[in-house]
Amino acid sequence: MDTVFATASGRGKAGVTVVRISGPRAWAVVESLAGALPAPRVASLRKLRDRKGDYLDEALVLTFAEGASFTGEQSAELHIHGSMATLAALSRELSEFEGLRLAEPGEFTRRALENGRLDLTQVEALGDLIEAETESQRRQALRVLDGELGRKTEAWRRDLIRAAALIEATIDFADEDVPTDVTPEVLELLTRVQAELEREIAGSFAAERVRDGFEVAIIGPPNAGKSTLLNAFAGRDAAITSDIAGTTRDIVEVRMDLGGLAVTMLDTAGLRSTEDRVEALGIERAIDRARKADLRVFLDVEGEGVDLSPEAGDLVVRAKADLNPPASTDVIGVSGKSGEGVGQLLRMIEERLSTRATSAASAVKERHRVAMTRTVSSLTEATRIVEGESDFAELGAEHIRIALRTLDALIGRVDVENVLDEIFSSFCLGK
Template identity: 30%
Template sequence: MILEDTIVALATASGSGAIAVIRVSGPNALKFTAPIFNAKNKVSLLEQKSHTLQLGNIIDNHRIIDESLVSVFKGKRSYTGENTVEISCHGSPFIQQEIINLLLKQGCRSAKPGEFTLRAFLNGKMDLSQAEAVADLISSDNAASHQLAMQQMRGGFASEIQKLREELLNFASLIELELDFSEEDVEFANRDEFQQLITRIQKVLNKLIDSFAVGNVLKNGIPVAIVGEPNVGKSTLLNALLNEDRAIVSDIAGTTRDTIEDEISLGGIGFRFIDTAGIRETTDEIEGLGIQKTFQKIEQAQVVLYLFDANKVKTEKLNLQQVKTEVEKIKNRFPGKPLLIVANKTDVLTEAEKETFQQEIPELKLLSAKEKVGVEVLQENLLEFVNTGALRSNDTIVTNSRHYDSLLKAQEEINKVQEGLNMGLTGDLLAIDIRQALYYFGEITGEITTDDLLGNIFANFCIGK
């Protein structure tokens, strides 16, 4: 990407709409846009002040393409930190393309994915973690992921990391200075103060690393696997949770032979429900593959919802102990996995029978997916599995796997520095691990970057952002 180029792209979603916005950014943004725009007030775009709007016509020689509003943002006061023009035109795809073609003829280049935000980062308008949060904000589809992205865009934990990095850098400079006076046995870096800093850094790193477990599921949605024997109402429950006919429902056992997934928002948190093939012994090769996939999905799920048919237990006089046995099998195979035990079709039970079920399995949830009775209570139970305390209290939460990886590596290096202090190592040996910790801190905020790193990050952006 060449920063001296002036780039252009559609900033709004492609296709027809009431309004479309075309963004131009670069040193010649005003120069390239001015010839194709006739303002109603007859003032040239080149003479307009920053942060002003002009109404006028977009023209191709003397042919009017559209009547548009043109916004001017100059230099550091723009989103990208360079001259920027935004053309708000009518949302016809033909008009959009005509205007973009005119700008390309004037000398603009088509923007690459994320190039506007990349320029904002390179021009010091935001650090790298904030730039990544822009993509998260665009893709957020529930209140929790939106709040996390906004927190990150406001600085998030990057400002905390930046402050600690500066303090560590100061001590690193003093330790490096000691190396120049190694023969005189002088100590510029106070070891007690340095120990206090290392302890503080370890505490912050531990907190941020631990937050990733919560942040990752809040950002990407919490996967919930609905499992149980065939024909107990798993697909009916999925449809009831989603409030739509997403899965095929049939009285024939084994209808679901592959996993079906869909996502909804409960209490502002995204949940991804996975309807799996019924677990049973089978000679059907296709159904068997579906059952194998069921166990894979349980492994990936954050919460497991085990469903059984209460009517079957009642009419066939099965012992609830058999249900307990199946539950124990799942618990043993997936220890530590949160598990909800749900009895479906309880609309056929008497109150006394319901009490018996609850006495046998105290943690049991009762519902009728077909009648949609108890579904709301089940949704509330699912929310109880989510640790939203940190989100509610605006604590810093890490959601980005790249940040998480850099934090783990920084923690490893800081722990080495701690070990070195405990062993009384000399400054030259401490300096090696300090430099590595500084490197990983810098990777998060963008002080340390490579072309490959930036390419990987911004390639995931949409064009025009």
């Protein structure tokens, strides 16, 4: 296997730049540059010189033994001064070593996967952690990176292996007197795993929203103050506002951090009947996007309705409360222009979305959900066969084996080559 190198810190001028080297020749390369190697995991200051003896830089050198590094390979890090010229000089020198090449994007992490240092769900979580913009995204990515989903999967696998072994024992010793009926234990194992998988599937939708961000659509008739409210949320003029009905014809989006959650606010076209084809298209898109949103905020204007009804959990508030205050204290009034009720409305939105986020599971991607759903289908069929006390015990065991292979694919043990390129394509060079 080649030894590879790349910067493991951000690009551009910096106080310190970290260059990572990983592979069978990592220590030999560093020894050639820095002289005597420090003990593994002990930082040591060294002068780096090229093979002509010319001084390259003074660097902090760290080495990691095989099996005790991020990649699982023999590796090293050079913490050099972060000028572009210093990095360029070191990179030129490293490129001259035989068997040493620049790492491809995500190659260090891919080697960690291949060497069993990370499972596939942890690899995905590492990518999510790098991309995290909010506190909730950071915490969720760290939880999965710590191996939470992998540990759950291993527990499910142990139970299913036990269930399959019990069934196969009855097959292998069918002609002998087997004193114990294995059916109750097998059913208990299958039922428990299936119930836990179904809970994880249900929570995966919330986890996916935490990862990708929630969407909140602002709904109302024309001139209800939707764009002004969006601008108040954003703290800037994100949407054009005017007194002319139908000003907003396309959906305007504002991304924001709301209580540690990534939230996209959607300013939609005013909902009304119109003969204007362009405005009608905007209204059609607004209704479609609003229905798909995680939460809708309806701006109520007395005497005017919209062709969309609030769902459970949606918010209905009185629009332009500075001009038309609500008659009842039970109704919240908001005004993007004066700021009245804006803070209260944001807190209510945050409360509703935070409540949904608390149900987030360890599974955060569609790939995870699909694998677990397929596992549940196999277990459902296996349970049906076992409960029926049929003569097709081999078939029940085979459905359990299919469930096991699906779980293995979930954590990257088998049948994942078709998804690896897509996953690692989002990684930066040096990771």
